[in-house]
Amino acid sequence: MPESATTHVTTATPPPPVRRRTASVWLLVTGLLVVLLAGAALVAIEPLHRPLPAPAVTRTLPASTVVPGAAPALPWPQAGQAALSVDGLGPLGTSGGNRPVPVASVAKVMTAYVILTAHPLDRGEQGPTLTVSAAQAAAYPRERARGESLVPVVAGAVFTERQALQAVLLPSANNMARILAAWDAGSVDAFVAKMNDTAAALGMTDTHYTDPAGLDPGTVSTAVDQVILARKAMELPAFAEIVAQKEATLPVAGTVRNYNSLVGRDGVVGIKTGSTDEAGGCLVFAAVATVAGRKVTVVGAVLGQPGADTPVQLDRVFRATRPLIRTAVAAIAEHPVVKAGEPVATVRGPLGAGTTLHAAQDVRVLGWPGMPVRLDVDVPPVPQRLPAGTETGRISAVAGEGAPVTVAIESGVRLEPPSTWDRIRRHR
Known part of the structure; x- marks a missing residue:
């Protein structure tokens, strides 16, 4: 080949490097994915940071x-008023309306209640003494001539508070109710005012007393009110103890018997009888029974039972009361x-x-x-x-x-x- 001939060699230009660009793209994509996944994770776990609401x-x-069950059908008396209540449970029923009527010697429950709240006695305690005055003793023959219920007294006779209350609550002695009233309040009138104040305080809205013995027909109440009083009186230990007695021994009078012949029968543990021509036969009573291993006390009042005299009136009120007690006790059970x-x-x-x-x-x-x-x-x-x-x-x-x-x-x-x-x- 001649010297003047020139040989041209063509060299190919290499393409620009792509590795670094690809790596950058992958880094960008990966970063985006990480951000997205992190965001998703944050979104997913965000509820876990919230406290769960309370159930x-x-x-x-x-x-x-x-x-x-069916409510008990109580054998209410055909005449007069009646009311029943169970301590710790409440009223069981009433009959005969709620008009105030004479209550005779049932009034002596209030007399005893006022005395015992002013002069409390423990069980068996005799308490202070009171002496019968000459005037009180001199009144006895006149009281007896009127046919009142009495205990014999003489001037100077000394009674303990308990003995005086026994005379009032068992043989229903009118004269001892008056003697106790004067002993407590200074006069019978002042004591009667205390009786009425106490009745008002207890919520006995249909009750009014005019004497401490109940002989005056102006002393009036209702069966419902007498149940209120009886429940309160039975909370006093000495009262409950006395009215449960069948007899007691008193100065001058000797042995006296309880007019309430139901005591000791059908669970009866008291409380008080009453009878006059105006009031008829009356009885406030409490009876105790055991139901499902628990002691229950039925408290009731039966007023206005007819009869020609005290024995007939009381017999009829006792006959009206016993079925009430038995039916009431039979109705109470654990349910x-x-x-x-x-x-x-x-x-x-x-x-x-x-x-x-x-x-x-x-x-x-x-x-x-x-x-x-x-x-x-x-x-x-x-x-x-x-x-x-x-x-x-x-x-x-x-x-x-x-x-x-x-x-x-x-x-x-x-x-x-x-x-x-x-x-x-x-x-x-």
Whole structure:
């Protein structure tokens, strides 16, 4: 080849490098993915930072019910008034209206109550003494001529407070009621004012006293009011002790007997008889029985039983009273008002979890069919996790005026908080 000939060599230009650009793109995409995933993760776990709401409790047990069964049909007397009540439970019923009527020697219950509240006695205690004045002794023949119920007295005779109350409450001595009144208040009139003040304080709105013995027909009351008084009087130990006696030994008079011949029969433990032409035969009574292992006291009053004289009047009031006591006692029993396992409330947790609360055992109350019963439910805040059968609160049942009966509440199926996945899934 000639020297002048020139050889041209063409060199290809390499393409620009792409590795660094591709890496940058991948870094960008990866960064975006990381950001997106982090955001998604934050969105997903954000509900986990919120506190779970407390489980909601909804009561399903009614606020009240009644003792099941038909209400007792009481054999009320055909004439006069009557009322019955059960201590610790409340009124059982009334008959004959509520018009104030003469109550005869039943008034002496108030006389004894006023004396014992002013001069309290313990069981068996004799208390202070009182002396019969010459004037009080001189009145005895005139009182006897009027046919009053009395105990013999003489001037200077000394009675203890208990003996004087025995004379008033057992043989129903009018003269000793007046002697006690003057001893306590200075005069009979002042004592009668105390009787009426006490009646008003006790809520005996249809009662008015004009004498401490009940001989005056102006002394009037109702069966309902006398039951109020009888229940209060029986709370006084000395009163309850005296009216349960069949007899007592007194100065001058010797042994005296209780006019209330029902004492010791049908559970009767007192309280007081009364009889006049205006009042008829009257009786305020208390009877004790044991029901379901518990002592119950039935207190009642029967007024205005007809009769020509005291023996007939009292016989009729006793005959009217005994069926009332027996029927009342037979009607009282222990009754279930909420059954074991009966639902009391529902519990609803977050995200639909739930359980029920139920009575752990029967809720049983003492009472009679038809008696109203109040039902209360106390459930503390329920935790997120509650094993089955956990005690959770109490049911309280109150029959009439009775004391509350409480029973535990238990949970049903286990309550669990929602899982993490459920919380995330349900909030997407």
